[in-house]
Amino acid sequence: DAKTTQPPSMDCAEGRAANLPCNHSTISGNEYVYWYRQIHSQGPQYIIHGLKNNETNEMASLIITEDRKSSTLILPHATLRDTAVYYCIPRGARTGKLIFGQGTTLQVKP
Amino acid sequence: EAQVTQNPRYLITVTGKKLTVTCSQNMNHEYMSWYRQDPGLGLRQIYYSMNVEVTDKGDVPEGYKVSRKEKRNFPLILESPSPNQTSLYFCASSSWLLGETQYFGPGTRLLVL
Numbered sequence: 001d002a003k004t005t006q007p008p009s010m011d012c013a014e015g016r017a018a019n020l021p022c023n024h025s026t027i028s029g030n031e032y033v034y035w036y037r038q039i040h041s042q043g044p045q046y047i048i049h050g051l052k053n054n055e056t057n058e059m060a061s062l063i064i065t066e067d068r069k070s071s072t073l074i075l076p077h078a079t080l081r082d083t084a085v086y087y088c089i090p091r092g093a094r095t096g097k098l099i100f101g102q103g104t105t106l107q108v109k110p
Numbered sequence: 111e112a113q114v115t116q117n118p119r120y121l122i123t124v125t126g127k128k129l130t131v132t133c134s135q136n137m138n139h140e141y142m143s144w145y146r147q148d149p150g151l152g153l154r155q156i157y158y159s160m161n162v163e164v165t166d167k168g169d170v171p172e173g174y175k176v177s178r179k180e181k182r183n184f185p186l187i188l189e190s191p192s193p194n195q196t197s198l199y200f201c202a203s204s205s206w207l208l209g210e211t212q213y214f215g216p217g218t219r220l221l222v223l
Contacts, residue, residue, distance in 0.1 A: 042216060043214030043217055044153070044202075045214070096160070096210075097143070097168065098155075100152045100154075103152075
């Protein structure tokens with residue numbers, strides 16, 4: 001299983017873009033990069049995932065470097081409700097288990 | 111509405127008194143899983159099920175049992191709870207299709223005295 005490195009905490013001003021980095025230098029070729037977040041002990045919430053190409057959905061954008069060793073989750077206009085712990089999780093196709101690291105605690109400030 | 115439900119949401123019990131935490135999903139997912147979350151240790155998988163009647167151990171299965179008799183339900187059984195099983199528990203489910211997004215329940219907070 002690939003290991004990940006994320007900054008323990010980050011701050012972001014409300015309305016600004018939040019850019020959350022993740023290093024996954026040992027990711028294997030068939031592993032996707034998944035991003036989840038957990039708001040104050042609620043169940044983790046899926047945000048986005050990708051393999052090689054950049055991805056965008058209604059919640060966020062995911063930028064994956066060409067060598068796939070790192071990625072960045074972008075919340076384009078952070079709100080106070082985006083305050084949460086964000087997890088970057090490499091995961092193989094058709095592998096159910098999610099290995100949660102310590103994640104990044106994002107604090108969105110007014 | 112697609113969802114994973116867990117019951118109860120909060121439970122206080124005593125050592126040795128058998129309990130069951132139920133988990134149900136309405137998305138016809140094949141895969142279901144239980145995690146526990148503890149401060150400083152993050153979320154760790156307890157048991158998982160690939161489909162009906164197929165279950166397997168995760169990373170921390172000691173002291174737990176599961177069953178998967180129906181596709182929608184995946185109960186977590188603590189036959190003889192101990193204080194070290196005090197934790198926050200999450201059930202999750204996913205399909206092998208649809209990009210395999212895993213959906214989580216709201217959590218069950220368990221205190222074993």
